[in-house]
Amino acid sequence: MQLRATDQERALQDEVRSFLAQAPQVGAALPRALDDRMTVLREWQAACYTAGFVGRAWPGEFGGGGRPPVEQIVVDQELAAAGAPEFVNVVGLDVLGPSLLRFGNDEQRRRYIPSILSAEEIWCQGFSEPEAGSDLASLRTRATEQDDHFVLSGSKTWVSWGQYARWCGVLARTETDGPKHKGISMLIVDMRSAGVDVRPMTQITGHAEFCELFLDDVIVPKENLLSRRGDGWKIAMHTLGHERGTAALPRQVKLRTWLDRAVQDAAAKGRLDDPLVQVQLAQALIGVEVLRHHAYRTVGEFLNGGAVGPDSSSVKLLMAEAEQRLAASAFEILGPEDEFWTETYLYSRAASVYGGTQQIQRNIIADRILALPQE
């Protein structure tokens, strides 16, 4: 174990810092209007990609940096410490990109990976359905094979950035017999196809970062099948584990910037000489820091080429806890007059729901880590 940066890592840190010093997006407020925000965020990811800071550990032949995974952590830390915006093509980077790398053929990887990294093409995921939330395997969207294509029909929900996406990874039922989860395939759907209808869903924060997706006899060419028919479940499980494992790294850095903000806001409001406020913030700090330490330890193995294990569920639980505690404390200290903390608090409650509920994560730990008897 060694936390001190190597000379090479230090050089990389310097490189990121000088890049950041010249980036106008850093520290500036993002536009509130969604379209404008999206434009800024795409430009930002593109600039970072050009500088070599996106997909740094992805294979060089598909546009990645081909460097050791730990370098991406170094980069992410520096970006976040400077308060840089997030990478907007998050679903491509955390979910579909890794699936394409692992399960796609070379043609698919060449076609899709570079524009995921550059944010030229935004990706979304069509996994959940209104009746198939936690119980993903019971999904009803159907894809029927005909000649050289599939005909796809059904509806999806929680499609993040669906209104901006060029491509969607859709889980659909292709086989009707056999066990439920073996009849699912993963299709790459062109969001410009006829029969695709995207409807933004307004969240309780007033934003619309998610959409409903309606698919009505959408034609999907056969070459857009990822891996083989019936492999969809396997891909989804790999992908969701990956998301839980890797999403924690940028997320914890984001939580650290939120914590800084809470401390600054409390200071500005003259609340910081109150020992109770101090302790609340210290407890939030502890939650955020321990999340980082735990994520580092559990992704260590994964970064070195191992599979994402069930411990990604412990990271996920800890992440929801840290986020909810921080948001609730800041909201209590700063009150509902503060729009940022109000929104952050309200939405923080979803952290124990999205990406697999708290209950699902605990089941995974009980089964796969503790090997407890099944219910």
Place this chain on the structure above:
Amino acid sequence: MQLRATDQERALQDEVRSFLAQAPQVGAALPRALDDRMTVLREWQAACYTAGFVGRAWPGEFGGGGRPPVEQIVVDQELAAAGAPEFVNVVGLDVLGPSLLRFGNDEQRRRYIPSILSAEEIWCQGFSEPEAGSDLASLRTRATEQDDHFVLSGSKTWVSWGQYARWCGVLARTETDGPKHKGISMLIVDMRSAGVDVRPMTQITGHAEFCELFLDDVIVPKENLLSRRGDGWKIAMHTLGHERGTAALPRQVKLRTWLDRAVQDAAAKGRLDDPLVQVQLAQALIGVEVLRHHAYRTVGEFLNGGAVGPDSSSVKLLMAEAEQRLAASAFEILGPEDEFWTETYLYSRAASVYGGTQQIQRNIIADRILALPQE
């Protein structure tokens, strides 16, 4: 709803106060040695009984006071507010006495009730067994009917004050066919019988308030059967609900005296000008007070003659929570150098186990109050 005391209730308060003013036991430390402590506590309950302060609402014909139940609350409040010791025959008063009143015949009630009230005869309960804790219905202690008696064999655990008890209410299996819980009967066992072996169990606090009870071919006369053969389960359920419902009243008063003690101890240690300590104690106070308010509301119905409902489970959960929070806070503030708070903290963890675990109470609420689908 009326909280103000009536003239009659005020007169009763005065009566208790003048009694207390002359009682040497009030405010004095109890002896540490168990035998001596038992002697003092028996004398105390006897004195209170003579004064009309024990079983005040129990039927007059069996030695009770025959007064409205609310008067017992008034009395208990006054006793506890003065820091008076508890009534030692707690199992008789909260568990077996109510069962005898409800299910016993007149002869049994006349024989046993008065000496329960006066603490002349201490009672214990033989319900739990090593293999039948939460799952009481699977108990294995057997009673076989022969001529004019039962022959009783088996072992029991968590028999509080078993070493001092004259009588034990034992649940035993009398029927081998039919559903498990219908084959159980309740026997009144003379602890002086041949074949009764009592072994005190040392708790983690170092005290031995519980015993194991071994029953080896103990002869129990048939007239010591409570109600009919096979009624044991019904009696036990009534009894345990009763215990949950009524035990909260004296218990919450005890928690209030503990809270006072914690505040005094914190003051003596110079910790009370610390706002964090103040808030911790305030939160403990809130827990204790809300427990009182909730117990009052939910026992209101019961005191007026209704059955103890499933809300006794919500009281039980709240009671464990209030006790554990108070004990943990006091222990944190006053530290392990303080013997009282160390013991109180350690033992407080059992509050979510004894008298039906937290999990059992939540099941009761889910089934009987929320009518949720069964597991």
Place this chain on the structure above:
Amino acid sequence: MDLELTDEQTMLGEALTTLLEREWLPAETAHTATPQQRARLWSALEEFFDAELGAVELCLAARLLGAHLAATPFVGSAALRYIGVPHQERVAIALPATPVEHAAEVDRFAVVGEGTVALVAAADATIEPAASLDIGTPLFTVTADGGELHEVEVARLTAIGALLAAAESVGAAERMLSDARDYAAERRQFGRTIGSYQALRHLLADMYVRSASAWSTVLYAAAALDDELPDAQRTAAITKAYVARAAREVAHGALQVFGGIAFTEEHQAHRFLRRIIVREQQFGDAAHHERELGRALAVSAMERA
């Protein structure tokens, strides 16, 4: 001492439920209420006010208003009458440096001073909209001088105000619990209703304990105020602190039971949560009362020493 509601109190609750079902919108659409619909609700409530009402009765009413997401200047109007300031109008309480609810639709403001309230006609005041999380409890900044002065016990005014706000929160929390319970009993995942999983059964049971005990403490504190028990104001503070945390805990639990849908604008869960938060902020939140209670514990212990 009598720990149960009287028959009259129980009947009053039933009558008000009928009134709300007749004169107000279902909770699902309460946020779409027009000024006319709000005014109609108030007229109906005025009749209800004809009786002499204690804190227990007023809290019974506030709980139902919360459960129905009613938008009405009930809290201020009821609190003022309760502390003996006679009026037949819609009144909002204006505490120093505190947003005032429903300012655009009241007849008077009760401007709270030291030992007094001044009743100022709405026409004589300046009001500015302020942000509110809850469309049913619009907030304003109010500037008002002069008015008809009444001597009052301000601590008693804030105590009844705190209890009415708490009672509304309890009503909202109970409704969230009951909606979540119904959803859990219906929604199926993995071939079972989710309410048959022990994890959700226990979560809902804990939510029940919180909401039931929150209601117990409101009732007790209200009765203590009616009966002028010596610690009635401390009890009101305890109640306000407990209900604030309890109602949020119930709300958080309900969001967890509903899952993703609860985070969409169209689902009603967040409307109840918003009501709970706005009520929590009034007359002192949990942190405020916990501090004050803690300070008082310290002071009285030091005095005894």
Place this chain on the structure above:
Amino acid sequence: MDLELTDEQTMLGEALTTLLEREWLPAETAHTATPQQRARLWSALEEFFDAELGAVELCLAARLLGAHLAATPFVGSAALRYIGVPHQERVAIALPATPVEHAAEVDRFAVVGEGTVALVAAADATIEPAASLDIGTPLFTVTADGGELHEVEVARLTAIGALLAAAESVGAAERMLSDARDYAAERRQFGRTIGSYQALRHLLADMYVRSASAWSTVLYAAAALDDELPDAQRTAAITKAYVARAAREVAHGALQVFGGIAFTEEHQAHRFLRRIIVREQQFGDAAHHERELGRALAVSAMERA
């Protein structure tokens, strides 16, 4: 940057496990250890000390000592060597106004002053037994003057001490979790193993999250100390605070899983809890570090402003 243990570190843990199984009693009977058995354990540990050990290695060792309820003056002896005070003996750290562990069986006391420790021979000190919750960590009041003075970085000494104490707690908590897990997988009630009930499955899963993350933060903080990262001492404080609460939460969960039997003297659960509490009290408990961290946050924010 390398986030995994080296092979050497993993092997060291395995070797120490073997050592403890050979030279020490099983945890069930550890409280019966004689002075001879304690001395024998120390001799075995001395060999282990021959290597140059970093904080990561020492924490790996302390975790195993906690899991085995070892009774040994390891914490003081290891901490002193770690900060560069050379010795080959059993040493206990004597902080001002703080009970000293294992005072009756050490060779020297390291009396902590400002920027110094004085190594005082045990024979030159006066010791008085003090109460300890844990028979495996006996505590004493020590009076010692004079001795051989060493300049040290006291903050680094208390940081490594805190981490070693935390690592022992993690070991004890992990053992409680694993015992509770095994019990839940075996114990039957209502015709099922209790570990098949979702309520207990989830309780145990939460205990796992706590104990796993507690170990993560100990390792990270130890590596930060070894690598002399600028915030290493703050990280140690964060770790000590987190582990204190986490270990107790695991312990409380385990008591709940075991049920009544855990509250009997003969069951071993309480011995681990006692170890956890004693370690929690050393080098600052959670409340202490939370206050200090909060104060530091405030100070640095005010400086920035």
